[in-house]
Amino acid sequence: MDRDGHLLIAGEILFCTPRHDVVDILVRSASGEEPGVVRLREPLVSLLPSVVERVSRSLYPETGRALLASGQEIALPDFSRQAVDEAVANALIHREYAIPERTVIDHSPTAFRVWSPGGLPYGVTTDRLLSTISTPRNPTLMGAMQHLGLAERASRGIDRMFKEQLRAGQAPPVFTAGDFSFEVALTSGAPNRAFAGYVASLPATLRDNTDAVLVLAYLCAHPTLTQTSAGSLLQVDPGEAAHRLEALCTGIDPIVQRDGTPRAGCRWRLTSVTAAGLGTAVTHRARSSSARPRIEAHLKEYGWITNRTVRNMFDVDTQQARQILGDLRAEGVLEKDPTGPQRGPGIKWFPARVKR
Numbered sequence: 001m002d003r004d005g006h007l008l009i010a011g012e013i014l015f016c017t018p019r020h021d022v023v024d025i026l027v028r029s030a031s032g033e034e035p036g037v038v039r040l041r042e043p044l045v046s047l048l049p050s051v052v053e054r055v056s057r058s059l060y061p062e063t064g065r066a067l068l069a070s071g072q073e074i075a076l077p078d079f080s081r082q083a084v085d086e087a088v089a090n091a092l093i094h095r096e097y098a099i100p101e102r103t104v105i106d107h108s109p110t111a112f113r114v115w116s117p118g119g120l121p122y123g124v125t126t127d128r129l130l131s132t133i134s135t136p137r138n139p140t141l142m143g144a145m146q147h148l149g150l151a152e153r154a155s156r157g158i159d160r161m162f163k164e165q166l167r168a169g170q171a172p173p174v175f176t177a178g179d180f181s182f183e184v185a186l187t188s189g190a191p192n193r194a195f196a197g198y199v200a201s202l203p204a205t206l207r208d209n210t211d212a213v214l215v216l217a218y219l220c221a222h223p224t225l226t227q228t229s230a231g232s233l234l235q236v237d238p239g240e241a242a243h244r245l246e247a248l249c250t251g252i253d254p255i256v257q258r259d260g261t262p263r264a265g266c267r268w269r270l271t272s273v274t275a276a277g278l279g280t281a282v283t284h285r286a287r288s289s290s291a292r293p294r295i296e297a298h299l300k301e302y303g304w305i306t307n308r309t310v311r312n313m314f315d316v317d318t319q320q321a322r323q324i325l326g327d328l329r330a331e332g333v334l335e336k337d338p339t340g341p342q343r344g345p346g347i348k349w350f351p352a353r354v355k356r
Contacts, residue, residue: 010141028108066197076191080164086157087184091116112186126175130235169196194281223330224267288327
């Protein structure tokens with residue numbers, strides 16, 4: 001309340017029953033099926049716990065198990081409970097209550113989406129959510145929720161959504177922002193048991209480190225990480241990304257190592273110990289390894305190869321072919337024609353003269 005005893009907007013949202021429904025919960029037993037719908041109209045102080053409890057009842061706490069290095073097993077859920085809770089809390093606390101639209105939670109076995117009215121604050125973009133300081137739409141409301149124990153004072157919900165989904169062996173969240181809406185989408189499939197088991201076996205300083213988990217997931221699919229790509233991955237400027245990666249190269253348990261120099265261009269890759277621990281989670285190694293014999297046979301017969309040839313040989317798209325060629329280059333199998341174009345579809349690849 002203000003000094004004159006008048007109820008503030010934040011107090012009305014918290015403690016008064018709204019004039020219209022504010023949440024729709026849609027639950028589908030199969031993707032594409034007509035959902036069951038629960039429509040809620042409650043004060044936020046009771047609405048948030050009610051929605052979280054209702055949603056948690058439709059989650060599956062175990063869709064697979066991951067084996068740890070110690071021999072123990074951990075259960076892997078369909079969606080990370082922490083990520084789901086954060087998505088719901090962010091939607092209800094940060095939504096625009098001046099827009100008379102309902103927050104919509106749509107849950108199926110393969111997708112969990114939360115749509116809420118109100119776009120991102122001015123200057124905030126989806127490619128910088130990890131590094132942007134939380135700016136609540138209604139600071140008074142946020143402060144009250146924190147005081148009541150319904151929201152954390154150090155709001156790191158976006159970080160937690162990324163980290164916990166990956167730790168559960170699932171894909172990271174996808175965020176879509178419009179002028180007047182915001183959506184969080186989580187997906188669920190067969191869990192990446194090898195990745196989840198390895199991360200769970202790490203020391204707490206690493207398994208609870210969002211940077212570390214993101215970098216590990218990236219390097220499972222790519223042989224190296226450049227400074228520019230690290231900036232995009234960690235959603236910071238490339239210089240800060242390099243400092244963060246260097247922190248992961250040091251200490252008792254380094255998980256990555258740096259190749260090259262700042263002047264020539266740095267790349268980071270998994271250490272041999274980390275790569276061995278991740279096992280089958282390192283998918284780029286499997287792709288390049290399976291392609292290598294055929295590509296080497298082609299090089300022996302024709303002397304060179306192109307992206308288009310790789311696409312035709314393995315029925316892959318341009319990006320996948322580029323990844324295979326890049327992996328084999330990193331392994332010292334291929335090198336670009338030094339006399340030809342270095343970018344674009346005309347690149348020719350020759351056998352590397354010196355195997356690294």
